[in-house]
Amino acid sequence: MSPRGYWYAAGHYSASEHGGTHIDAPIHFSRGGLTVDQIPLAKLIAPTVVIDISEACNKNRDYRLSVDDLTTWEKQHGQIPGGSLVLARTGWGKYWPDKGHYLGSDVPGDINVLHFPGFSLEAARFLVTRRKIIGVGIDTASMDYGPSRLFEVHGIILGAGLYGLENIAHLDSLPPTAATIVALPMKIKGGSGAPTRIIAVLP
């Protein structure tokens, strides 16, 4: 109770810009790139393409989404449309909140040894150069796979001015096409990323 006699609760929060479900702004890996508050709203509301690689990931936790996965998807659903947000569905969301399994740290707490799926460099380059997408997303902690040390996929995607969504929940409930994603990050002035609420609108 407050001194004046009414109930009152208020807190402060504090965290990394890159924890939980969040967005990577271009500047995160790209000097001079857009900061999170500069990403235009029009790019945060986007038609969505979901590439399901969960079977391959089940067999190999270090699997990386390949150009083959993209072309196989395109044979079924047509070319990835310009302006799309491309999401990799690894199935990893089901491991949360078991961080050991989700991050694949063989030694608990050791973030230098991680194993979880991501995008391959070749797929990232293909999406950036051959398709006019606006961003990528994944239901793991990073668009680069767990063992990555140089985070080249971040460099390719963010370096091209696109954004990335990481730790997306419930990605397994989305269809391969037709969903529109609304991803609204906290507007941190000059931020390299931010916690982001993501909803899907289905037709």
Next chain:
Amino acid sequence: MSPRGYWYAAGHYSASEHGGTHIDAPIHFSRGGLTVDQIPLAKLIAPTVVIDISEACNKNRDYRLSVDDLTTWEKQHGQIPGGSLVLARTGWGKYWPDKGHYLGSDVPGDINVLHFPGFSLEAARFLVTRRKIIGVGIDTASMDYGPSRLFEVHGIILGAGLYGLENIAHLDSLPPTAATIVALPMKIKGGSGAPTRIIAVLP
């Protein structure tokens, strides 16, 4: 540059749950009320009613939206529909970021003497008891007007399990009806409120 030779920028953020454009969860002024992470998504996507009181506020910076303002609006547009989010448009957004003017502190920096418009107790009670709305919002720092000391409007609105949106920007660009608001707060576990990105979808 990182030791491994790639560009890398990442930060931490830290702030009050109730700064900037934000949501007040019921628990902010209501013991046992919902916390911000518990507010159902279905209540954060809502048809919106905008009550323009900017003329009255221009004449009196301590103006409070009255029951008369609500019934006058209803004579023109019909009864406020159940499930609506009711927004008070005071015009105060135009003063931001001039905090002295926006908050109406006669003594700069003294937050004990504030002057800006809000909702009246009677209007808050009317909305809670006579209309089935889901929340309120305003383009000032608080649903209670500046001189308030007991924050009774918070008590009425949040005590009824509704939420409040404060420091809404660009409210003057919304029509009286027909807009759908999508308000996505940062999902702070147990939070009494959170910074919130708010967008309007127009038909």
